[in-house]
Amino acid sequence: MKLEVWAIGKTSEAYLSEGIRAYQQKISHFIPFGYQELQESRQQKSADRSKTMKNQADLVHSRLTPEDHVVLLDEKGKQLNSVQFARYLNGFLISSHKRVVFLTGGAYGFHESVHNKYPEKLSLSSLTFPHDMVRLFLLEQIYRGCTILKNQPYHHI
Amino acid sequence: MKLEVWAIGKTSEAYLSEGIRAYQQKISHFIPFGYQELQESRQQKSADRSKTMKNQADLVHSRLTPEDHVVLLDEKGKQLNSVQFARYLNGFLISSHKRVVFLTGGAYGFHESVHNKYPEKLSLSSLTFPHDMVRLFLLEQIYRGCTILKNQPYHHI
Numbered sequence: 001m002k003l004e005v006w007a008i009g010k011t012s013e014a015y016l017s018e019g020i021r022a023y024q025q026k027i028s029h030f031i032p033f034g035y036q037e038l039q040e041s042r043q044q045k046s047a048d049r050s051k052t053m054k055n056q057a058d059l060v061h062s063r064l065t066p067e068d069h070v071v072l073l074d075e076k077g078k079q080l081n082s083v084q085f086a087r088y089l090n091g092f093l094i095s096s097h098k099r100v101v102f103l104t105g106g107a108y109g110f111h112e113s114v115h116n117k118y119p120e121k122l123s124l125s126s127l128t129f130p131h132d133m134v135r136l137f138l139l140e141q142i143y144r145g146c147t148i149l150k151n152q153p154y155h156h157i
Numbered sequence: 158m159k160l161e162v163w164a165i166g167k168t169s170e171a172y173l174s175e176g177i178r179a180y181q182q183k184i185s186h187f188i189p190f191g192y193q194e195l196q197e198s199r200q201q202k203s204a205d206r207s208k209t210m211k212n213q214a215d216l217v218h219s220r221l222t223p224e225d226h227v228v229l230l231d232e233k234g235k236q237l238n239s240v241q242f243a244r245y246l247n248g249f250l251i252s253s254h255k256r257v258v259f260l261t262g263g264a265y266g267f268h269e270s271v272h273n274k275y276p277e278k279l280s281l282s283s284l285t286f287p288h289d290m291v292r293l294f295l296l297e298q299i300y301r302g303c304t305i306l307k308n309q310p311y312h313h314i
Contacts, residue, residue, distance in 0.1 A: 015179075018172040081232075082285040108313055125282040127298055128239040128312060137294075141284055155285060156265055 001092060002032040002099050005139065006063070008056050008106040010037055011132040023139035030146035031093065035139070038063065049108055057111035060103065069097040070118040073104040073134060077121030082155060085141055086148035088122075093149075104138060107131050158249060159189040159256050162296065163220070165213050165263040167194055168289040180296035187303035188250065192296070195220065206265055214268035217260065226254040227275040230261040230291060234278030239312060242298055243305035245279075250306075261295060264288050 011017045020035065027033045044055040064070060069092070080088060092100045103110075103118070107130075124137050147154035168174045177192065184190045201212040221227060226249070237245060249257045260267075260275070264287075281294050304311035 013176070013179075015172040015175040019170070022170075022172075075238075079283050081283045085284060124284060125294075126236050126238045127242060127281060127294075128301065129294065129297060133293075133297060136290075137282075137284075137286065140286060140290060144285065 001095060001097050002034060003027075003089075003092065003102070003142070004034040004036070004099060005102045005104065005135070005142070006060075007035070007037045007104045007132070007135045008060070009131065010039060011135065013132065016132055016136055019136045020139055023136070023143050026143045027139065027146060030143075030150065033142075035135075052106070053108055053111040054113075056106055057113045060114055061117070064101065065099075067098055069095075069100045070120065071100065071102050072110060072114065072118050072121045073102060073124065073138060074110070074115075074121040075123050075126065075128060077123035079123045079126070082141065082144055083148060086145035089142065089145040090149055102138060102142075104134050105131060158252060158254050159191065160184075160246075160249065160259070160299070161191040161193070161256060162259045162261065162292070162299070163217075164192070164194045164261045164289070164292045165217070166288065167196060168292065170289065173289055173293055176293045177296055180293070180300050183300045184296065184303060187300075187307065190299075192292075209263070210265055210268040211270075213263055214270045217271055218274070221258065222256075224255055226252075226257045227277065228257065228259050229267060229271065229275050229278045230259060230281065230295060231267070231272075231278040232280050232283065232285060234280035236280045236283070239298065239301055240305060243302035246299065246302040247306055259295060259299075261291050262288060 011020060024033070024035045038059050040055050040059060046052050046055060124134065124141065129137065144155055168177060181192045195216050197212050197216060203209050203212060281291060281298065286294070301312055
């Protein structure tokens, strides 16, 4: 099983990119892992909010395959604590899925078609955070999950 | 009313410090705001976990005054969404408190004496995050709260 995090849109702040890169490397020491930022082409970029969301949805749908297991990061999703998250992650690691994709949305969240197609939703917090900061939180939590599963002394209880 | 965020221990990662500094400046455009990291002296630093927590608690108690209104950032605290957080913040802004201190703990959280003395607790997430990453989340959320209260176009609903 390969775990991937797909983020819609570029990370705007260099300091966030730095943190994301650091955790990306750390996670890769534990599990097959990929991180990518999906970007619309210049032609597709639009100032119109609903058009932007539709273009981003088209991009997501064109990249995912029916074999992928997809989890949307969404404020209204299921909330777990870090030990529960580690168990949730482990469920994927021992599953028959070839690829599990955690999808984090753009500034406006996901288009309706993405919500409808992928009902599994996970929330990192009931608070709203910048869409590119969420990436850092998610990667840190995946790394934490890996250390919990391996009984490494990163997570203090 | 002056809002302060006190964080126990140094921020270990430069990229987190950069983000914290950026939000610190942004918040200061809206409200009287201060951010500081409380550090034990070299003599006080200890490899022993309970001694470390006790020393950190002594440091906190010596700096706070009976007039301060203190909120602990704690996983077991109250969870709000961003609009509720903005209202909560506004409650302090229009209060008679001279100083409100949001206190974020060290790697092991707070000593019992800090928990007992300050019962008001706020949680940013049911997940555990690194104690120095929590600072970035908190400052972003305070900034978001300020923009919500001023009806500025930062928070998308």
